[in-house]
Amino acid sequence: MMVFTPKNKIKNHKESLIKSLLIIASTLSILTTFGILFSILFEAIEFFQLKSVWYFLTGSQWTPGRVDSQFGALPIFSGTFMITFIALAVAIPVGLGSAIYMSEYASWQMRDWLKPMLEVLAGIPTVVYGFFAAITVAPLVVTVCESLGLRASFNNALASGLVMGIMIIPLISSLSDDIIRAVPDAQRKASLALGMTHSETIQHIVLPSAMPGIVSASLLALSKALGETMVVVMAAGLRPNLTWNPLEDMTTVTVQIVDSLVGDHAFDSPDTLSAFALGLVLFLVTLVLNIFSLMMIRRFKEKYKINTL
Amino acid sequence: MKSDPHPFADTHLRKRHRRARWFKNLTLFAIGLSISFLFYFLTDMVVKGLPAFQQTYIKVTIHYTTQSQSNPFAALDKSYRKIISRAWYRALPQQMAVNPALLNTQAEVWALADDQVDQYLKGHYHNLKPKERTLVDHLQAKGEVVLKFNALFFSHSDSKIPEFAGLKSAMVGSVLTLFITMVLAFPLGVMTAVYLEEFAIDNRWTQFIEININNLAAIPSILFGLLGLAIFINLFGLPRSSALVGGLTLALMTLPIIIVSARAALRSIPDSIRQAGYGLGLSKLQVVQDHVLPLAFPGILTGSIIGLAHAMGETAPLIIIGMIAFIPDSPDSFTQAATVMPAQIFTWAGMPERAYIEKTAAAIMVLLGVLLSFNGLAIYLRKKFAVKW
Amino acid sequence: MENKIKVTGLNLWYGDNHALNNVSIDIYKNHITALIGPSGCGKSTFLRCLNRMNDLIRNIRITGDVVIDGKNIYDKDVDEVSVRKHIGMVFQQPNPFPKSIYDNVAYAPLKHGQVKKGQTCDDLVEQSLRRANLWVEVKDKLQQPGTSLSGGQQQRLCIARTIAVQPEVILMDEPTSALDPISTEKIEALMLELKQDYSIITVTHNMQQAARVADYTAFFHLGLLIEYAETETIFINPVQKKTEDYVTGRYG
Numbered sequence A: 001m002m003v004f005t006p007k008n009k010i011k012n013h014k015e016s017l018i019k020s021l022l023i024i025a026s027t028l029s030i031l032t033t034f035g036i037l038f039s040i041l042f043e044a045i046e047f048f049q050l051k052s053v054w055y056f057l058t059g060s061q062w063t064p065g066r067v068d069s070q071f072g073a074l075p076i077f078s079g080t081f082m083i084t085f086i087a088l089a090v091a092i093p094v095g096l097g098s099a100i101y102m103s104e105y106a107s108w109q110m111r112d113w114l115k116p117m118l119e120v121l122a123g124i125p126t127v128v129y130g131f132f133a134a135i136t137v138a139p140l141v142v143t144v145c146e147s148l149g150l151r152a153s154f155n156n157a158l159a160s161g162l163v164m165g166i167m168i169i170p171l172i173s174s175l176s177d178d179i180i181r182a183v184p185d186a187q188r189k190a191s192l193a194l195g196m197t198h199s200e201t202i203q204h205i206v207l208p209s210a211m212p213g214i215v216s217a218s219l220l221a222l223s224k225a226l227g228e229t230m231v232v233v234m235a236a237g238l239r240p241n242l243t244w245n246p247l248e249d250m251t252t253v254t255v256q257i258v259d260s261l262v263g264d265h266a267f268d269s270p271d272t273l274s275a276f277a278l279g280l281v282l283f284l285v286t287l288v289l290n291i292f293s294l295m296m297i298r299r300f301k302e303k304y305k306i307n308t309l
Numbered sequence B: 001m002k003s004d005p006h007p008f009a010d011t012h013l014r015k016r017h018r019r020a021r022w023f024k025n026l027t028l029f030a031i032g033l034s035i036s037f038l039f040y041f042l043t044d045m046v047v048k049g050l051p052a053f054q055q056t057y058i059k060v061t062i063h064y065t066t067q068s069q070s071n072p073f074a075a076l077d078k079s080y081r082k083i084i085s086r087a088w089y090r091a092l093p094q095q096m097a098v099n100p101a102l103l104n105t106q107a108e109v110w111a112l113a114d115d116q117v118d119q120y121l122k123g124h125y126h127n128l129k130p131k132e133r134t135l136v137d138h139l140q141a142k143g144e145v146v147l148k149f150n151a152l153f154f155s156h157s158d159s160k161i162p163e164f165a166g167l168k169s170a171m172v173g174s175v176l177t178l179f180i181t182m183v184l185a186f187p188l189g190v191m192t193a194v195y196l197e198e199f200a201i202d203n204r205w206t207q208f209i210e211i212n213i214n215n216l217a218a219i220p221s222i223l224f225g226l227l228g229l230a231i232f233i234n235l236f237g238l239p240r241s242s243a244l245v246g247g248l249t250l251a252l253m254t255l256p257i258i259i260v261s262a263r264a265a266l267r268s269i270p271d272s273i274r275q276a277g278y279g280l281g282l283s284k285l286q287v288v289q290d291h292v293l294p295l296a297f298p299g300i301l302t303g304s305i306i307g308l309a310h311a312m313g314e315t316a317p318l319i320i321i322g323m324i325a326f327i328p329d330s331p332d333s334f335t336q337a338a339t340v341m342p343a344q345i346f347t348w349a350g351m352p353e354r355a356y357i358e359k360t361a362a363a364i365m366v367l368l369g370v371l372l373s374f375n376g377l378a379i380y381l382r383k384k385f386a387v388k389w
Numbered sequence C: 001m002e003n004k005i006k007v008t009g010l011n012l013w014y015g016d017n018h019a020l021n022n023v024s025i026d027i028y029k030n031h032i033t034a035l036i037g038p039s040g041c042g043k044s045t046f047l048r049c050l051n052r053m054n055d056l057i058r059n060i061r062i063t064g065d066v067v068i069d070g071k072n073i074y075d076k077d078v079d080e081v082s083v084r085k086h087i088g089m090v091f092q093q094p095n096p097f098p099k100s101i102y103d104n105v106a107y108a109p110l111k112h113g114q115v116k117k118g119q120t121c122d123d124l125v126e127q128s129l130r131r132a133n134l135w136v137e138v139k140d141k142l143q144q145p146g147t148s149l150s151g152g153q154q155q156r157l158c159i160a161r162t163i164a165v166q167p168e169v170i171l172m173d174e175p176t177s178a179l180d181p182i183s184t185e186k187i188e189a190l191m192l193e194l195k196q197d198y199s200i201i202t203v204t205h206n207m208q209q210a211a212r213v214a215d216y217t218a219f220f221h222l223g224l225l226i227e228y229a230e231t232e233t234i235f236i237n238p239v240q241k242k243t244e245d246y247v248t249g250r251y252g
Helices: A009-050 A053-058 A074-105 A108-123 A126-147 A157-182 A185-193 A198-227 A230-235 A253-262 A270-304 B011-053 B066-070 B086-098 B115-121 B130-141 B168-199 B204-218 B221-235 B243-267 B271-279 B284-313 B316-320 B341-349 B355-384 C043-049 C080-086 C101-112 C119-131 C151-164 C181-194 C207-213 C231-236 C241-247
Strands: B054-063 B106-112 B145-149 C003-014 C017-028 C032-036 C060-068 C087-090 C169-173 C199-203 C216-221 C224-230
Touching: A009 A270, A009 B168, A009 B204, A009 B221, A009 B243, A009 B284, A074 A108, A074 A157, A074 A198, A074 A253, A074 B011, A108 A157, A108 B011, A108 B284, A108 B355, A126 A157, A126 A230, A126 B011, A126 B284, A126 B341, A126 B355, A157 A198, A157 A230, A157 A270, A157 B011, A185 A198, A185 C151, A198 A270, A198 B011, A198 B204, A198 B221, A198 C101, A230 A253, A230 B316, A230 B341, A253 A270, A253 B221, A253 B316, A270 B204, A270 B221, B011 B054, B011 B355, B011 C080, B054 B115, B066 B086, B086 B106, B115 B130, B115 B145, B115 B355, B130 B145, B168 B204, B168 B243, B168 B284, B168 B341, B204 B243, B221 B243, B221 B316, B243 B284, B243 B316, B271 B284, B284 B341, B284 B355, B316 B341, B341 B355, C003 C043, C017 C043, C017 C199, C017 C216, C017 C224, C032 C043, C032 C207, C043 C169, C043 C199, C043 C216, C080 C087, C087 C151, C101 C119, C101 C151, C119 C151, C151 C169, C151 C181, C181 C199, C181 C207, C207 C231, C216 C231, C216 C241, C224 C231, C224 C241, C231 C241
Parallel strands: C032 C199, C032 C216, C087 C169, C169 C199
Antiparallel strands: B054 B106, B054 B145, C003 C017, C003 C060, C216 C224
16 A cells, blocks of 8 residues: 655745745845946936936036036047947957857867867956056057057057957857857758858858847947946046047046046045946946847747757 | 850859858958967066066175164165165064074175166166166176065065065955855855756746846946945945955856856756656755756856856956055955955056066966966866766 | 769768768659668768768768769869759758748849849749749748748748759758658659659658659668669569568568
8 A cells, every 4th residue: 555645844844945045045136236226326316416417418528526527428428439339340350250260160179279269368357458458559559550650649549449359359259159050050051052152151041040149249248348447447548538539548437437436535526426327327228238138149049949058 | 155164164153162262261360360369468468477476686795783773774785775675674673673683793695676676687677877787787797686586476465665566465365355255156146046947937037037147247347346335335334445345246246157157057957867856756855956956066166166267357346345455464354455366466557667567467477377277177177077968 | 764863883981980882873864763771871871972962071081973964073173062053952851041931042043143133033933932832822921031931831942942043953851751741742742743854862761752752762771772773663573682671661
């Protein structure tokens, strides 16, 4: 005869206790997000009670530390976009090209070499890139410009942008590599069997299929470039400068956040609070980019029924 | 047009093949560029940093006199004043106070040279006067100036005197901070991953958590610094610049990395293992605890090491919470002001003296060495425990 | 009966694995030839030798001649890309590109420069889809993605895509094994229609299918061509004992 043990109360108790612990742990990520949002939001609101939101978003004078200080963040935004643009102009073509070579052309042995090397590039701390930008690349840009008869500032936006671009290459290449390899082989075979060359197959079939993933990777890269701090703190300027010339010095949102929080200002002065207003903009913009990017990658995964990316 | 030599001849194809080769070479160029960036960068750091592992020492005769007790500069010949490190002079009275028997004796020792002498010998920019330069050249010819291994770099902490500055407090600070980070992030990350992979049902709440985690992994790190400043320091009143606040902040940043990799590790365990456990009459918790987790452990460990390496190189949020203070002595508790290696690199990079450039590059070499060994360990573990299901 | 493909002494190694052993066979124009045999017998490998799809696999070595229209396609002066243009291929799993139905068909002819965008291209697409018995079902939704079609329709789209390049030979690698019986019937009917214009070589696991559609049948076993004859002979009166065992279902 079979004997079924009745439900063990103590054991059940323990199980549900552990399960509740697991649930609590998993909510921590949500607490963190809201923690970031609120810790920035409250201070930012305080700032906007002192200074106009409209002028903050559209004004072109950023003059903290004065009696009649003005907080028009336009030159800061423009510097951020200029450096980000340079970074993406380097990282997207080079990263995507590297990904295509690794996933489509390279032999297995070669891949085994190339992939860890790009991982090394990805593992280098940002402060190291910052040092590289400030000590090596910026003087190089100045020298090259001089030989071309151009004047470049030692804090030129180009150097920060270039180094930030190098920094982001592995982000784009590793995501794109995964995505290109996730495109079903049947599509490549079909194209080759129609008499297409390998390169034509990649350009006309593989890349269009991988496009949502590549766009998603690029959005993540954009988000990363906008929020990158160390490279610009160490290599870009402090002076808000509204200009189109990448050889001039420019400042960015993150530089200004660091600058206003590291100085000796009173915590409730508008100078310090402006950091949180800038932080709020950065948070909202990167949040939208991240979510958009996640949605695109999710759609790609559903299309090809992948659950490993 | 020439008639086709055979049915498969296609003149049009030559152009297409040329374009195909172009495209392939373009991608090859891209990866070549990425790899050469890496090599240029590494070479640049090594060339800049390697000299810092050697430091100049000068052979001197110390006269331990009563006068030199109050004015250490009197202990050596006046001509040495500019070429010996101020830090070395400063240590003399202390030495004599500890050991009174030294009074009225003489000793021949290798004294730490001033950073300008050091830079001069290494061929960098220096501001030695011609008189001092001739003296150094003269001493060098006599073999009284040598470059020795720079042990001070590892046994000393930060200093405003470049030749005397070392990494010790930053290394200690990094260890303390990362200890806090891992103690928090590892269990919480694994627990979250276990919940999401093994227990959670796929509903809106779970999806919300998932989006949150992925978003957190991509939020600019500096914003975590703002969180640390506003919550841990201003709200909870934890000590600014301390390893505790730094560790807490980094833990929140590392959490998503650990969760994502732990989930991947759990997902790679085939369902048949779970089914087998249930078939034996085990409860869900027992199956997870005794069968799934041990199998997923190497994968979780690998991900956590990568997360740790990531946290170790992070700087921006730590600047915001004040971990770039000048720390001349190593902290010995979690609540004392501390700095970490990347923050030390940041402060040294901003120093005006030329001697700090090589210090910075050398600190970068040390940091990269540690990070690369972490990553190497992770890759090794991944390979060693790789199981094909 | 005109000879379309003449294979002599074809050998193929995957690394050390001798996957095709001295295969010689004549394939006739405007007929359907079925390749049958147990899994791993080399029939699909052989099929892929006919349009040089095996060139894509690393570590492979091929010797022997595959002469199509009097030219050995493994000669040095033959470009494998142009071989594939002349020898179309349909795969086991329907694999339309994630493009519109129209673009699926128009893609290759446009890239090959066989047609220009515009009316001639529209005509070619219509003609190819009609030829593949798909036109009526899709003519109102040419801009919808090819992947939105049912499995059987997708496979006919793949056939239309192949026809559009105007090949002379069509290779089919188990074209119906992923389809339901009704779709299978439609594809088989289509194959019988298409053989008027093309030489078709099909690999199949399904012996009834071979018996239904093929004029000639080749039986492969362990990389060897055991027997090749008219389909009727193979199924009713095979010479080899192995063939008899296989077609009567004793193994495989």
